[in-house]
Amino acid sequence: MADEVKLKKIVDQIVGLPTLPTVVAHITSMMQNPKTSATDIGTIISRDQALSAKVLKLVNSAFYGFPRRIKTISHAIVVLGFGTVRNVVLSASVFDAFKGTTDGEGFDRKGFWVHSLACGVAAKIISKRLGIKNIEESFIAGILHDIGKIILDQFVKEDFQKIIQIVNEKKCLIYEAEKEVLNFTHEDIGTWLADKWNLPIELVAVIANHHNPLNVKEGGGLAMIVHVADILVRAIELGNGGDKKIPLVIKECWDQSELSLLTLDKVFSEIDEEMEKASVFLALLN
Amino acid sequence: MNSNNEDIKKYSSNEIFEYLENINQIFLIYDYNIIIEKSVEILHTLVNFNNYAFFSMHSETGEYFIKKTNVKNLKEIFFIEEKEILEWVIQENKIIAMSIDENIDKEDCLCIPLIRGPYKSGILQLRIEDDWHLVSRHTIFLINMLINNLVLSLENKRMYKDMEVQAIESEKNKNFINNILESIPNGIITLDTDGIVTQINRNACVMFNLQDSSIIGENYRNCFAEKFKKELINIIYETKKQGFIIDKRIEIKRDEELIPLGINSSLFYDAKGNLLGMLIVMRDMTASKELERLRKIDQMKTEFVSNVSHELRTPLTSIKAYVDSLLNIVPMEDFKQRREFLNIIEEESDVLLRLIEDILNISKIESDKIVLDLKILFLKEIVMQSLQSIKYDKNVHNVIIDISSDVEIPADQERTRQVFTNLLSNAVKYSPEGGEIKISAKEENNKVYIKVQDQGLGMTETQVEKVFDKFYRADTSHNINGTGLGMALVKEILDKHEVSIYLESEFSKGTVVNIVWPQV
Numbered sequence: 001m002a003d004e005v006k007l008k009k010i011v012d013q014i015v016g017l018p019t020l021p022t023v024v025a026h027i028t029s030m031m032q033n034p035k036t037s038a039t040d041i042g043t044i045i046s047r048d049q050a051l052s053a054k055v056l057k058l059v060n061s062a063f064y065g066f067p068r069r070i071k072t073i074s075h076a077i078v079v080l081g082f083g084t085v086r087n088v089v090l091s092a093s094v095f096d097a098f099k100g101t102t103d104g105e106g107f108d109r110k111g112f113w114v115h116s117l118a119c120g121v122a123a124k125i126i127s128k129r130l131g132i133k134n135i136e137e138s139f140i141a142g143i144l145h146d147i148g149k150i151i152l153d154q155f156v157k158e159d160f161q162k163i164i165q166i167v168n169e170k171k172c173l174i175y176e177a178e179k180e181v182l183n184f185t186h187e188d189i190g191t192w193l194a195d196k197w198n199l200p201i202e203l204v205a206v207i208a209n210h211h212n213p214l215n216v217k218e219g220g221g222l223a224m225i226v227h228v229a230d231i232l233v234r235a236i237e238l239g240n241g242g243d244k245k246i247p248l249v250i251k252e253c254w255d256q257s258e259l260s261l262l263t264l265d266k267v268f269s270e271i272d273e274e275m276e277k278a279s280v281f282l283a284l285l286n
Numbered sequence: 287m288n289s290n291n292e293d294i295k296k297y298s299s300n301e302i303f304e305y306l307e308n309i310n311q312i313f314l315i316y317d318y319n320i321i322i323e324k325s326v327e328i329l330h331t332l333v334n335f336n337n338y339a340f341f342s343m344h345s346e347t348g349e350y351f352i353k354k355t356n357v358k359n360l361k362e363i364f365f366i367e368e369k370e371i372l373e374w375v376i377q378e379n380k381i382i383a384m385s386i387d388e389n390i391d392k393e394d395c396l397c398i399p400l401i402r403g404p405y406k407s408g409i410l411q412l413r414i415e416d417d418w419h420l421v422s423r424h425t426i427f428l429i430n431m432l433i434n435n436l437v438l439s440l441e442n443k444r445m446y447k448d449m450e451v452q453a454i455e456s457e458k459n460k461n462f463i464n465n466i467l468e469s470i471p472n473g474i475i476t477l478d479t480d481g482i483v484t485q486i487n488r489n490a491c492v493m494f495n496l497q498d499s500s501i502i503g504e505n506y507r508n509c510f511a512e513k514f515k516k517e518l519i520n521i522i523y524e525t526k527k528q529g530f531i532i533d534k535r536i537e538i539k540r541d542e543e544l545i546p547l548g549i550n551s552s553l554f555y556d557a558k559g560n561l562l563g564m565l566i567v568m569r570d571m572t573a574s575k576e577l578e579r580l581r582k583i584d585q586m587k588t589e590f591v592s593n594v595s596h597e598l599r600t601p602l603t604s605i606k607a608y609v610d611s612l613l614n615i616v617p618m619e620d621f622k623q624r625r626e627f628l629n630i631i632e633e634e635s636d637v638l639l640r641l642i643e644d645i646l647n648i649s650k651i652e653s654d655k656i657v658l659d660l661k662i663l664f665l666k667e668i669v670m671q672s673l674q675s676i677k678y679d680k681n682v683h684n685v686i687i688d689i690s691s692d693v694e695i696p697a698d699q700e701r702t703r704q705v706f707t708n709l710l711s712n713a714v715k716y717s718p719e720g721g722e723i724k725i726s727a728k729e730e731n732n733k734v735y736i737k738v739q740d741q742g743l744g745m746t747e748t749q750v751e752k753v754f755d756k757f758y759r760a761d762t763s764h765n766i767n768g769t770g771l772g773m774a775l776v777k778e779i780l781d782k783h784e785v786s787i788y789l790e791s792e793f794s795k796g797t798v799v800n801i802v803w804p805q806v
Contacts, residue, residue, distance in 0.1 A: 031423075034427065035423070037421055037423070038418070038421070039417075066374060067368070067370040067374050068371070068388060074419045075393070075419075077419075078383045078384075078418055078419060079384070080382075
């Protein structure tokens with residue numbers, strides 16, 4: 001259980017928290033309305049020209065693989081679907097929010113984003129194999145699952161460096177070191193941020209419980225997938241989550257993912273392949 | 287344009303209810319074409335379009351081909367040749383709108399993938415009139431519902447078709463296996479673990495005099511005659527105990543005839559190793575038995591040839607030696623010696639003659655050439671004649687004839703004399719010194735019961751069984767000469783007369799030959 005008092009004290013210190021463009025919240029609320037059309041959402045996004053350009057760049061990338069050129073946001077929605085475009089907007093905004101932040105001492109920011117992106121890619125691949133329709137949501141959930149770590153690195157730098165030091169000395173999980181130093185974890189601070197950003201409830205659940213998805217009372221499937229994806233990309237050392245140790249995979253989550261040790265090689269090479277295509281996201285950080 | 291645009295279609299709950307009812311009807315359709323037609327009809331209530339085309343993917347080549355459409359010239363208004371677009375639609379598995387002509391900014395072709403799990407039914411393309419950008423998520427949701435039902439119906443149809451194919455295949459397989467079962471020259475019965483007959487082939491039906499295989503489904507205890515049922519209980523017990531039986535011999539009765547069967551059995555299991563039942567294979571051994579008999583005869587003939595050669599050579603060697611002596615050694619004047627030698631030569635010649643006669647007779651009777659010349663004869667006379675023709679020492683053997691002179695039998699004189707000659711000569715041959723040989727007869731119910739008793743070596747039960755076999759000699763260890771044809775000849779001749787003969791014998795005590803001779 002998180003130490004609420006300590007958490008409150010820390011978040012009170014946070015000044016200048018990166019905000020998501022209002023368009024993200026706007027789209028999320030528009031998506032609740034079934035009458036929304038592609039043109040409606042296209043119009044909203046197009047108002048933010050910088051964002052529109054990034055979204056178009058992403059949707060035209062090899063990652064989405066549409067064989068023709070997508071010229072407008074509404075065309076993107078028609079071709080890729082509402083959900084995909086919303087998630088593209090969300091990920092573009094998140095990457096944008098933390099853009100240009102220099103590497104913190106002891107914490108490898110670049111490695112962190114590669115890990116997050118890889119986790120998104122792996123979650124997407126697992127979901128696709130499971131036949132889940134909304135694979136884009138798994139992708140964004142994977143990207144955002146460790147967002148709390150960035151907040152810690154950016155806003156409680158001293159404590160976070162201490163955490164990284166403990167991780168390096170004790171060869172423990174970052175999660176365990178966070179508990180030792182802060183009495184709460186990146187899951188807790190990530191959840192706080194997700195609330196503040198008004199992220200959809202499914203994503204909040206993943207950020208809050210990706211280390212123990214069994215805590216999610218309803219609809220824990222996404223958290224389970226991200227939990228497994230997180231461990232898979234750690235196993236093949238894609239990026240850096242801040243610690244070198246690989247946490248134990250929870251049996252129920254593994255079973256749920258329907259992966260087999262025999263075919264895992266195939267999944268790994270799929271992750272590698274997709275990561276190459278997803279590098280366009282990392283370019284947003286520069 | 288905004289989200290409150292009046293152009294956007296709104297649905298009342300009644301409309302939605304009606305719509306749901308409509309799309310559920312697709313499930314009730316079994317015809318492939320009508321499923322598509324009905325779906326297109328429902329789509330018209332959601333989307334404004336004139337033309338449609340349903341593309342199916344060839345399961346082997348992966349090429350798309352048109353399955354159903356309402357237009358003639360497809361190429362101009364639908365995606366057919368841009369395979370990568372079609373593949374993308376299938377891969378992404380979502381409805382997308384695109385412009386046929388990339389240079390025109392109007393998404394005029396709606397591509398709907400029809401996919402469920404690994405099964406790709408194809409792509410439905412609609413040539414739409416409205417601007418797809420303005421279509422609400424609500425409408426897209428409703429289309430998706432329809433498409434889900436359409437895909438499920440197509441899949442049901444496909445599975446139904448697969449099942450039909452499988453049913454035909456399995457029927458074919460079944461026929462093939464049945465043909466094999468029926469063609470195997472053995473009887474086959476399978477039982478399940480409860481003893482229910484699960485299979486019986488025609489040969490098995492014939493073996494048990496069953497009209498058809500209608501006993502399938504019944505417990506074996508209720509299906510077979512008592513004799514076989516008892517055997518079957520044993521077979522099942524043994525098979526369960528050791529897992530199989532190899533070449534167990536049993537006999538069953540069919541049409542008052544005993545049929546020898548060779549039984550093989552084994553247990554059989556399913557792929558997971560669960561016991562399913564028992565297979566029993568029955569081979570009619572009659573033919574094998576006949577083969578065995580012929581093989582035995584062949585072996586006997588070989589023995590006979592060596593016997594006969596020996597038998598023929600002994601008197602011949604003796605004759606030659608005495609003739610030699612007469613020609614070269616015995617002086618012409620020594621008449622006494624010469625006479626003695628000539629007598630021996632005559633005796634040995636007689637032996638030779640009898641041997642050759644025996645051989646000729648047996649082959650004559652065997653080939654059915656013999657014709658009986660039946661007359662009413664006095665039994666005693668025939669026996670007396672027979673006794674005279676065999677040479678025996680009255681000081682060594684005591685022969686008693688206890689037959690009243692008036693006993694008559696219908697018989698062929700020559701052949702009957704042969705019978706008694708053989709019987710008496712056997713009795714003498716096998717009797718020890720001082721042994722008594724008694725021939726008696728009594729009349730009763732128009733039958734003459736004749737007994738030839740000796741106090742000879744006697745025979746074991748097995749020897750008695752074989753005594754009438756041609757070339758069989760019960761005892762070859764006592765230096766007693768013979769061809770092994772005597773008793774066979776007796777039996778053949780008596781069979782021709784329809785007279786029965788049987789032996790009672792006790793080893794080392796003696797033998798009684800019983801003959802029952804009908805007088806009519």
